[in-house]
Amino acid sequence: MSESGSHPRHALDQLIHTPVRLSIVSALAEAEQVEFRFLRDSIEVSDSLLAKHLATLEEAEYITAVKGHVLRRPRTWYSLTATGRRAFDDYLAALRRIVDHHAEEERS
Amino acid sequence: MDQSSSHEMPPAEALGRAGRMSELARDGSRWFGYMLILLGLVTTGFFVGQALTEGWLAAAFAWLYAACVAGLFWYVNRQRVVSRPTALITRRVTFAYVSLVILTSVVNSTLWDDGSLWPCLVALLPALPCWSAAWWVLRR
Numbered sequence: 001m002s003e004s005g006s007h008p009r010h011a012l013d014q015l016i017h018t019p020v021r022l023s024i025v026s027a028l029a030e031a032e033q034v035e036f037r038f039l040r041d042s043i044e045v046s047d048s049l050l051a052k053h054l055a056t057l058e059e060a061e062y063i064t065a066v067k068g069h070v071l072r073r074p075r076t077w078y079s080l081t082a083t084g085r086r087a088f089d090d091y092l093a094a095l096r097r098i099v100d101h102h103a104e105e106e107r108s
Numbered sequence: 109m110d111q112s113s114s115h116e117m118p119p120a121e122a123l124g125r126a127g128r129m130s131e132l133a134r135d136g137s138r139w140f141g142y143m144l145i146l147l148g149l150v151t152t153g154f155f156v157g158q159a160l161t162e163g164w165l166a167a168a169f170a171w172l173y174a175a176c177v178a179g180l181f182w183y184v185n186r187q188r189v190v191s192r193p194t195a196l197i198t199r200r201v202t203f204a205y206v207s208l209v210i211l212t213s214v215v216n217s218t219l220w221d222d223g224s225l226w227p228c229l230v231a232l233l234p235a236l237p238c239w240s241a242a243w244w245v246l247r248r
Contacts, residue, residue: 026129038188
């Protein structure tokens with residue numbers, strides 16, 4: 001997913017590096033399971049847009065979905081896979097490198 | 109929030125966004141700790157009520173306990189975030205709680221003489237796994 005090059009920005013996973021998908025992955029990295037409505041309400045996006053981004057992450061095997069019923073109501077729960085967690089850790093590390101790099105550039 | 113997937117996010121903004129979402133998910137998962145504190149209180153209240161009262165008042169405590177447990181079950185089912193520690197300890201806490209509720213019921217109904225204050229002390233037993241798990245979950 002990352003571009004080639006020596007600048008740290010090339011190490012950024014472009015699959016995660018969008019506002020909605022970053023928000024999804026950040027929430028899932030903190031919790032074991034998160035329900036669709038929590039993501040929708042926290043990220044403040046429409047059902048269809050969120051579903052589109054979730055499908056992209058699911059396709060990349062970054063997240064998994066479990067469908068079920070709670071008191072007869074359908075619910076979908078999402079979790080981060082090991083691949084997704086690794087990708088997110090790498091992404092955060094790359095982000096921090098860029099921020100540090102930028103701070104160093106400003107100092108010099 | 110920007111809904112465009114092609115929006116170019118500055119790294120500092122991306123870090124901030126990740127931090128905010130982590131915090132929201134963490135806050136959303138605290139319910140388990142609060143639920144355990146309440147369950148411990150309700151259970152202790154039930155056993156103390158059973159020990160100190162009899163007749164319709166003891167029955168009222170039993171009904172109140174059942175209603176609170178049903179309410180907590182409803183509350184649990186409404187939650188949208190399950191934290192990693194919650195997923196890790198739910199089974200163990202449930203097993204310890206149910207075992208200690210059974211043990212407390214048996215001990216309090218067979219061992220003590222009337223007027224003894226021991227049932228009130230033993231009533232704390234089922235709450236211990238709840239409160240220790242709540243402390244463990246909430247301090248994280």
